[in-house]
Amino acid sequence: MDKKILFIGGGQMAEGIISGLIRQGVFAPDHIFVSDVVPQRLIHLKTTYSIIPTDDPTQAASCADVIFLAVRPQDVASACAGLENIMSERRDILLASIVAGVDLAALTAYTAPGQKIVRIMPNTLIQAQNGFSAACVNTHVNADDRQLIQTMLEALGQVMFLSEAKYDLFTAYSCVGPMYIYLMMHALIQAGVRTGFSREESYAITIKNTLGAAQMLELTGDHPLQRIDTMTSPGGVTIDALASLEEDAFVGTILKSMKASVDKTLSFK
Ligand SMILES: NC(=O)c1ccc[n+]([C@@H]2O[C@H](COP(=O)([O-])OP(=O)(O)OC[C@H]3O[C@@H](n4cnc5c(N)ncnc54)[C@H](OP(=O)(O)O)[C@@H]3O)[C@@H](O)[C@H]2O)c1
Structure with a gap:
């Protein structure tokens, strides 16, 4: 130019x-x-x-x-x-x-x-x-x-x-967004270490799972819950992990936090 x-x-x-x-x-x-x-x-x-x-x-x-x-x-x-x-x-x-x-x-x-x-x-x-x-x-x-x-x-x-x-x-929504992803990744790395993987192994697995999951949504145009449906077989492992998160209001916790972010942004006006 x-x-x-x-x-x-x-x-x-x-x-x-x-x-x-x-x-x-x-x-x-x-x-x-x-x-x-x-x-x-x-x-x-x-x-x-x-x-x-x-x-x-x-x-x-x-x-x-x-x-x-x-x-x-x-x-x-x-x-x-x-x-x-x-x-x-x-x-x-x-x-x-x-x-x-x-x-x-x-x-x-x-x-x-x-x-x-x-x-x-x-x-x-x-x-x-x-x-x-x-x-x-x-x-x-x-x-x-x-x-x-x-x-x-x-x-x-x-x-x-x-x-x-x-x-x-x-x-409030997009600029703050990466914080949620980073915190989720931190949690997954800690969970990997707790499960018995080395920190390096946990880090590598978490990065590729995060990138891969995002690419799957971009490639397919699927809603995230559609992808989760394909992973949760009856009586399987993933549905138990999902149920535990639902009991602790995982989605509601994120929505509440984002509301705090929006309220803070609007308070500057
Ligand atoms: N950081 C973020 O993530 C982010 C995201 C989006 C938007 N912004 C906005 O982007 C702007 C810049 O942020 P930044 O993090 O780059 O700030 P920064 O690192 O402080 O850079 C601003 C620079 O401009 C200099 N400056 C001050 N008055 C000037 C003048 N009259 N003429 C020329 N230069 C002057 C400052 O010098 P002194 O240090 O001596 O004052 C400083 O070197 C801010 O308004 C911020 O709100 C930041």
């Missing part, structure tokens, strides 16, 4: 995204500009990824197609200082923001009227290049912009365009 992107904030999230964009060839390193108030971050990013560091974001912004805000919420105002003038001359610039809790209406305050804005919640499993990122766009974003957003986010995994109301729920 011949487009240029300016990252404002070169922290952990920006680095994960930059590495994905370069790895997938979405942006060439010399088309990626990064501004950060911490000089060591710029040195690190230049050394590792050959991006172009800049201490003059307004100058870099004037030749950018995408300005990507990746600072903490309290730094948004200072990070956007001076950008409004550039954007009023370049309405074609797409402002992308991963800043948590700063909605489209708030971002509009830092842009020129009619500016194209997208909020992005990046996939939390970028290195695996699997997992959904969410994108929420304002009304000025056109089909070409959506394609650009899709191309950028597919370098990190999969992408889902959502309304802003659902975008907030995405944090």
